[in-house]
Amino acid sequence: MIRYLLPLGIFAGLVLIFIYGLQHDPRLVPSPLIDKPAPTFNLPTLHSPGINIHLDDLKGKVSLLNVWASWCVACREEHPLLVKTSQTNALNLYGLNYKDTREDALRWLNKLGNPYIESAFDQAGTIGIDYGVYGVPETFVLDKNGIIRYKHIGPLNKQDIDDIILPLVKQLEQPAS
Amino acid sequence: MIKTALIIVLMSLNFTAYAADNPVEFSNPELQERYYALIDEIRCLVCQNQSLADSHADLAQDLRNEIYQKVLAGEKDEQIVTFLVERYGDFVLYRPPLTKNTWLLWFGPFLFLLLGIYVAIRLIKKQSAEKNAFTELDETQQKRLTELLNEDTDRNKG
Numbered sequence: 001m002i003r004y005l006l007p008l009g010i011f012a013g014l015v016l017i018f019i020y021g022l023q024h025d026p027r028l029v030p031s032p033l034i035d036k037p038a039p040t041f042n043l044p045t046l047h048s049p050g051i052n053i054h055l056d057d058l059k060g061k062v063s064l065l066n067v068w069a070s071w072c073v074a075c076r077e078e079h080p081l082l083v084k085t086s087q088t089n090a091l092n093l094y095g096l097n098y099k100d101t102r103e104d105a106l107r108w109l110n111k112l113g114n115p116y117i118e119s120a121f122d123q124a125g126t127i128g129i130d131y132g133v134y135g136v137p138e139t140f141v142l143d144k145n146g147i148i149r150y151k152h153i154g155p156l157n158k159q160d161i162d163d164i165i166l167p168l169v170k171q172l173e174q175p176a177s
Numbered sequence: 178m179i180k181t182a183l184i185i186v187l188m189s190l191n192f193t194a195y196a197a198d199n200p201v202e203f204s205n206p207e208l209q210e211r212y213y214a215l216i217d218e219i220r221c222l223v224c225q226n227q228s229l230a231d232s233h234a235d236l237a238q239d240l241r242n243e244i245y246q247k248v249l250a251g252e253k254d255e256q257i258v259t260f261l262v263e264r265y266g267d268f269v270l271y272r273p274p275l276t277k278n279t280w281l282l283w284f285g286p287f288l289f290l291l292l293g294i295y296v297a298i299r300l301i302k303k304q305s306a307e308k309n310a311f312t313e314l315d316e317t318q319q320k321r322l323t324e325l326l327n328e329d330t331d332r333n334k335g
Contacts (some may be wrong), residue, residue, distance in 0.1 A: 026225065027225070029222060029265070029266055029268045030266060031266065032262065032263060032264070032265070032266040032267075033263075033264070099235065125236075125239050126243075129239060129240065129243060129264060130264060131264070132264035132265045132266070133236075134222035134223055134236055134265065135222075135223065
């Protein structure tokens with residue numbers, strides 16, 4: 001009897017492993033930066049080249065850093081949702097404009113709306129490397145002390161915002177007990 | 178015939194495209210060797226099954242440049258690898274370090290080898306046991322066998 005049940009059991013085990021494997025997107029690589037201080041930056045803002053934005057400007061409040069570019073097709077996908085969410089003032093949303101030209105990026109925001117409090121202009125992509133960015137758009141949730149608490153790779157959808165981002169922000173905003 | 182030989186020769190040649198879009202020259206050949214060894218060992222996260230050396234992705238170009246600058250600046254291989262791992266995780270390494278998350282990856286094949294040896298030994302033991310069972314009959318079995326054989330010859334006679 002065991003002779004016939006054993007291969008069946010092995011097969012069932014393999015099926016379970018495959019089901020587990022298929023539910024994991026290999027493109028989503030866990031970031032080693034979670035629960036670590038966000039890499040510091042001091043970059044010119046997208047709108048006014050003379051004024052710089054520093055990581056410290058994001059501290060004190062729970063904030064989101066969204067890495068985007070005008071050449072990025074998936075950014076266009078999540079953009080309307082970011083604009084809509086920004087109108088509720090529920091999030092402190094900052095942008096990191098990644099390997100873009102100022103002209104293209106500004107035209108993009110003028111046309112599609114600007115959900116960001118401010119966008120840092122990372123033309124060379126060096127800050128992107130510090131944040132381990134490998135596929136725009138990416139979104140980081142930073143707590144009040146500038147510690148990275150969450151990273152989302154790829155475009156955000158409504159479910160991501162409602163079920164993950166907003167509850168997390170709410171939780172992080174509560175004073176530490 | 179010549180055609181086949183030519184195909185075989187061409188297929189066995191190994192054309193490696195090292196950072197095809199931007200060959201990098203160092204004045205110091207030792208640095209150059211280290212640079213090419215490094216970009217061959219680091220995975221490009223955009224096109225995950227290519228190394229930085231093979232990849233044409235924008236990010237791969239940036240990272241190659243970053244490594245180039247660091248090699249030039251005199252950083253050690255370990256420093257450069259740590260720099261990348263801190264940002265992108267162990268996944269950037271084609272040979273991930275041995276940690277509690279990766280021990281199955283490293284030793285899994287040996288576990289399967291042991292399992293295979295165990296199964297093979299059991300099978301061989303079982304088979305030889307079956308063989309022995311056929312050769313050795315006890316007294317009553319031998320008697321019964323003779324009876325059966327005699328019965329058969331009797332029937333044929335009749």
